[in-house]
Amino acid sequence: MTEKKDVLIIGGGPAGLAAAVKLWEKGIHDILIVEREKTLGGILRQCIHDGFGLTRFKTTLSGPEYAQRFISRVHEEEIAYVTNTTVLDVSSNKLVTLASPSGMRFIQTRVVIFAMGCRERTRGALAIPGERPVGVFTAGVAQAYINLQNRMVGNEVVILGSGDIGMIMARRLTLEGAHVKAVYEILPTPSGLARNIHQCLDDYGIPLYLNHTVTNIHGNARLTGVTIAKVDDRLCPITGTEQDVSCDTLILSVGLIPENELTKGAEVPLDTHTHGALVDEFFQTERNGFFSAGNVLHVHDLVDFVSLEAEKMADSVSLYLSEDTLPACPISIKTGDGVGHVVPQKIGGKRDVLFSLRPQAKFGASTLQFLQGGEVIAEKMLRKALPAEMIELTVRKEQFQETGDVEVRIVC
Amino acid sequence: MLKTYTCIICPNGCDLIATVEKGTILVSGNLCAKGEAYVRQELTEPKRTITSLILVEGGQLPLASVRLTIPIPKERIFDVMREIKKISVKAPVSIGDVIIRNVLGLGSDVVSTKDVPLC
Numbered sequence: 001m002t003e004k005k006d007v008l009i010i011g012g013g014p015a016g017l018a019a020a021v022k023l024w025e026k027g028i029h030d031i032l033i034v035e036r037e038k039t040l041g042g043i044l045r046q047c048i049h050d051g052f053g054l055t056r057f058k059t060t061l062s063g064p065e066y067a068q069r070f071i072s073r074v075h076e077e078e079i080a081y082v083t084n085t086t087v088l089d090v091s092s093n094k095l096v097t098l099a100s101p102s103g104m105r106f107i108q109t110r111v112v113i114f115a116m117g118c119r120e121r122t123r124g125a126l127a128i129p130g131e132r133p134v135g136v137f138t139a140g141v142a143q144a145y146i147n148l149q150n151r152m153v154g155n156e157v158v159i160l161g162s163g164d165i166g167m168i169m170a171r172r173l174t175l176e177g178a179h180v181k182a183v184y185e186i187l188p189t190p191s192g193l194a195r196n197i198h199q200c201l202d203d204y205g206i207p208l209y210l211n212h213t214v215t216n217i218h219g220n221a222r223l224t225g226v227t228i229a230k231v232d233d234r235l236c237p238i239t240g241t242e243q244d245v246s247c248d249t250l251i252l253s254v255g256l257i258p259e260n261e262l263t264k265g266a267e268v269p270l271d272t273h274t275h276g277a278l279v280d281e282f283f284q285t286e287r288n289g290f291f292s293a294g295n296v297l298h299v300h301d302l303v304d305f306v307s308l309e310a311e312k313m314a315d316s317v318s319l320y321l322s323e324d325t326l327p328a329c330p331i332s333i334k335t336g337d338g339v340g341h342v343v344p345q346k347i348g349g350k351r352d353v354l355f356s357l358r359p360q361a362k363f364g365a366s367t368l369q370f371l372q373g374g375e376v377i378a379e380k381m382l383r384k385a386l387p388a389e390m391i392e393l394t395v396r397k398e399q400f401q402e403t404g405d406v407e408v409r410i411v412c
Numbered sequence: 413m414l415k416t417y418t419c420i421i422c423p424n425g426c427d428l429i430a431t432v433e434k435g436t437i438l439v440s441g442n443l444c445a446k447g448e449a450y451v452r453q454e455l456t457e458p459k460r461t462i463t464s465l466i467l468v469e470g471g472q473l474p475l476a477s478v479r480l481t482i483p484i485p486k487e488r489i490f491d492v493m494r495e496i497k498k499i500s501v502k503a504p505v506s507i508g509d510v511i512i513r514n515v516l517g518l519g520s521d522v523v524s525t526k527d528v529p530l531c
Contacts, residue, residue, distance in 0.1 A: 054422050147475070150474045195422075197418065198425075389425075
């Protein structure tokens with residue numbers, strides 16, 4: 001039997017929860033949140049460090065506390081959700097197939113919200129050569145073992161990649177009694193936030209080596225060490241710079257990948273830069289009634305921005321449900337010099353739009369510019385720009401011209 | 413004397429410069445007043461908040477996450493970690509439950525940041 005819903009939200013993490021609560025407040029109550037884990041909250045359940053919520057709630061919270069603010073609202077309003085439930089398929093005409101221990105469900109929905117978040121890049125994706133011993137973990141997996149299951153992952157630790165989760169795990173492991181020998185980063189700039197280098201590495205005397213990578217992994221049953229090498233401008237290891245570092249644990253913090261298999265299955269086009277869906281200013285994908293927000297759309301630095309984005313998307317979804325369509329968005333946004341990606345990728349030009357973007361490289365004092373028809377329509381001075389830090393800029397409706405694609409660039 | 417800092421108060425992570433001369437401290441590079449207060453604290457007595465976990469008996473999860481209510485001197489972090497590790501509590505645990513009051517007399521409480529219902 002096929003059930004009917006107005007909105008089906010895939011993922012009960014920060015994006016899905018914020019969207020659900022906002023939709024409810026907008027009077028849309030025929031919602032179902034689908035979560036594959038045992039409880040709601042997503043990755044926040046294991047992010048026990050604080051620093052969340054400064055933007056969204058004007059106070060500093062730990063991950064579980066931040067999630068609970070939304071989960072409590074879900075419970076108060078009795079918003080429908082299922083856990084232990086996997087979405088097997090989303091068809092291009094919005095028929096969603098769910099599987100759980102109690103069986104299969106088929107739901108025909110008017111709106112699909114993709115809020116699946118990210119998964120971590122693994123050793124396999126980097127193709128690090130060597131043996132295949134126990135002791136190689138992604139940062140999030142190590143975090144789940146320690147913070148959710150009370151299992152320590154090792155004693156002598158090397159971390160590859162300077163993403164925020166890697167640095168936070170360096171501190172966590174140190175507090176739990178492990179010795180973190182060093183963090184190695186292949187790029188010339190750190191991948192995580194500056195404050196985390198300070199409070200997670202410097203505070204505990206953990207060195208960070210830029211332009212270095214792991215070139216080999218040693219050990220039969222358990223990891224015994226890794227080979228480290230310097231890399232050149234093209235990120236290739238330099239022969240003769242190799243050194244062996246003994247360790248029983250290697251933590252990888254080498255990037256997040258938006259988890260878009262269901263999106264692709266629904267024939268929703270993706271952006272090659274963000275690896276998330278192509279969306280317009282309403283967070284609607286190129287398919288009517290399919291929306292996307294949060295880390296599944298593009299990787300954010302802060303959960304606060306994930307929640308705020310999902311709430312804006314929920315506003316659009318409520319508009320869509322009342323009209324069964326949204327205003328056309330014919331103007332394309334293109335990435336120019338110095339810009340890695342920009343969201344949204346399509347706009348109508350008739351409303352204020354908040355753009356999120358990421359620089360491609362490190363810049364000092366520079367200017368972010370939006371150009372349309374060769375003219376600068378909006379700009380923002382930047383004190384510094386780093387790939388690790390997302391930039392936001394609102395362009396007001398009166399600044400847009402009626403037609404013509406918009407180019408976004410960073411100039412020094 | 414010039415000293416540089418990265419502010420850890422919020423994700424802006426301002427690059428701060430402190431000029432210390434004859435007992436006066438001048439701070440620049442901060443986007444808000446909290447940055448200045450942070451540098452003054454760093455120059456006199458660096459403090460940090462820590463988060464950790466406590467064991468829970470009979471709960472739906474084996475652990476509850478905890479944090480300190482106010483920052484403690486940096487050099488006492490590992491002393492406080494040892495106190496936290498001594499503790500186990502019985503489920504249920506709720507967000508905000510005080511697990512250790514005034515830990516080591518430092519004026520900071522260890523409080524739960526997670527609900528752990530009975531199994």
